[in-house]
Amino acid sequence: MIKVDAISKNYAEKSVVDTISFEAHNQEILILLGTSGCGKTTTLKMINRLIETDTGDILIDGQNIRDKKIEDLRMGIGFIMQNTGLFPHYTIQENIATVPKLLKWDKKHIQNRTNELMHKLHLSTDILVRYPHELSGGQQQRVGIIRALIANTPVLLMDEPFGALDNITKSEIHTAFKSLDELKNKTTILVTHDVQEAFELGHRIALMDKGKILQIGTPKEMIYRPKNDFVSNFFASNRLLLEHKVTTLADLEKMFHIQDIIQPSLSAQSSLSAQSTVWSALQHLSTDKHDFDRYEKLSKAFAAYRKMQIT
């Protein structure tokens, strides 16, 4: 668990981060969301002391990060950066093994762990002997993720990790990333400016502007319980899509009879389940004209649900 307590950072009299406090829990992905210059990356880098705080404290599992040797602190934190930050003079294998070597793992252990993670992120072990520039952007970013995960650190920090990727590659990596069981024993903080990514990956979202956190909460809270106009305006352009995505069939099931929508789909070889979002369910139903009635019924149920949430 990470506890950030009233941290600030100024550059030349200009306040970049202004007395921010929040907590990130175990097994959680917390998103720091905001436009460029809002202070989200600075906040992230203060956690592994790439940037030092001016005032305030950061505690990881109760221990102040300043009480640890800086190298030890950083070896206990996985870090994934926007432009991969892979060493151009190291092969993929050497890049991945950087931290284990600093930790003096034996070769066999490094090898096994590398292969395991390569498999999980759908990378062929053939590329291990290549250099970063010989890989595609998506492959490089996957390697970056493996490098950050290999030492199984309790904390993972991600700075715009998927920002440079095209949409298709991005959604593939999102899927692979979400399904990683490695995340289950970690506290993850991810910085992004991409609203859809925030909703796709985040358990909770902290929306930042001008060095402050305006609201922190679950995606649903951010959409249906905005604290002020800035928050609701921030999501305005994606609002309809986001509403469909934050609502699951399970949410609707509690209030409406939609068993007949879910059941036939389950029996078929489709991916719909109670955990599916309304967005994916509607998309699924819209592909077949025989499902026209069910589509309409689901839409109506969602419209009613939505009305209840807002009022």
Add this chain to the structure above:
Amino acid sequence: MMKQNFWTFVVEQHEKLFMQVIQHLGLTFSSLLLAIIVGIPLGILISRKEKLAHFILGTAGILQTIPSIALLGFMIPFFGIGAIPAIVALLIYALLPIIRNTYTGITGVSTNVMEAGKAMGMNSRQLLFKVQFPLAMPVIIAGIRTATVINVGVATLASFVGAGGLGEFIFGGISLNNSNMILAGAIPAAFLAIFLDQTIAFLQGLKFRNLNQWRVIGSLITIIALAYYFWPTPTSNKLKAGFTPEFMGRQDGDLGLRAIYGLYMNPKIISDAIMYKAIHEDQLDVISGYSTDGRIKAFNLKVLEDDKKIFPPYYAAPIIKSKTLLKYPDLEPVIDLLAGKINDSLMTEMNYKTDFLQQTPEKVAQDFLKSIHLYKEAGLRNAGKIRIGTKIFGEQYILAALYKMLIEGHTSYAVETKTGLGGTKICFDALVNDAIDLYPEYTGTGLLVLLNPTEENIKEVTQNPEKTYHYVQQEFKNKYGIQWLKPIGFNNAYALMMRNKDAHDQRIKSISDLKAYLSY
């Protein structure tokens, strides 16, 4: 005498050539190694302390601009002569490219990569050796390449301070009018530069990312550098001798000392510009000089008596093409005004004034002309231009100034002087190719260096100065269409000299005494 061709020269001199190549490599690698040891840490330092960068790069840049001969001259009081001043000078030239490229290479490592290293928990040492250094390596190697090529070139000048190397052949060849000797030095020097450059390029291509492999290369350089010091050199005498390259190759020079006196000095080869300074600074004990040199008086040197007569006296006289005399009819009578006017002691006195009292050659020349009532203010200078050349020592500068004043005062010709031409060959070639019109030459040099006569011829014509003069006058006219004008009056001969005090202490008066002292 048959003209020697290049290959026979190389085959004959292969031992010397091999020795010089080893010396040359030794100088280059020793200085390079030191430059790497000093330059890379400095480059790393200034990449971390930006404030120092400007100062250090600026200083290294200024050092780089000091002319190499001047730098070697500065070194003598501090480091003496021989390999040390040469290596220090070379080190100074090699520093800038190495420091600058290290700095550029290290600061050029992307901040993104640096941040990644830090974020993974590398300490600054690990960052330096695992990230910055390997990534900067191509740029650093490029700097070492530049430094190597510069050093192979500058190392030819090491022969000026008696450090050996291929410069011995190059500058000896220039002094002795021996093209084969020049080429035997210049071709290997050029080849070494290309070879080392390509070798480093090749090593660079191997993409050494591992520091261990670099250690292997580092040790290799060290071994070559050290080999130079442990290479068997002839054991030194009680007295250290320094001779000019020209003296080394002449019958009336080192060859004569060996043949007639049986005197083997194992001399260092050194330029005459630096030789006097070196004996004055106690870096040398015996040097080859000229009998009229002002520094004999200035530095209190003793000219050893040539009791077996291997240094015949030679007249100094201006030489000029016959066709030039026809073109400028007023010239010969004016030049002849000086004939017979300067005897040995007058010339030595004038040399003393320039060499020791630091008067300009022009002032010395003017004072002299006034004293013999030949000085006239320069008048109109519209009838044509005469170009006077000189070799690179004081006496010639004074003679050039004398002729310039005479000609401009007594005729309507303008005079341009081209002083300090690097040696007999350069002066003579300039005259033959009409780059200059006249220069003062010595009959002995004309005989031995330019004409290359047979041994019997030499014996016959060197019996007295007049015979030598008439022989070279005849031969030059026939061979080159060049006239020897009337002798100026003084004789200039080679001479061996020591510090007066040493000569007195060891009771050495003649070359035979020196031989006896050394074999005792």
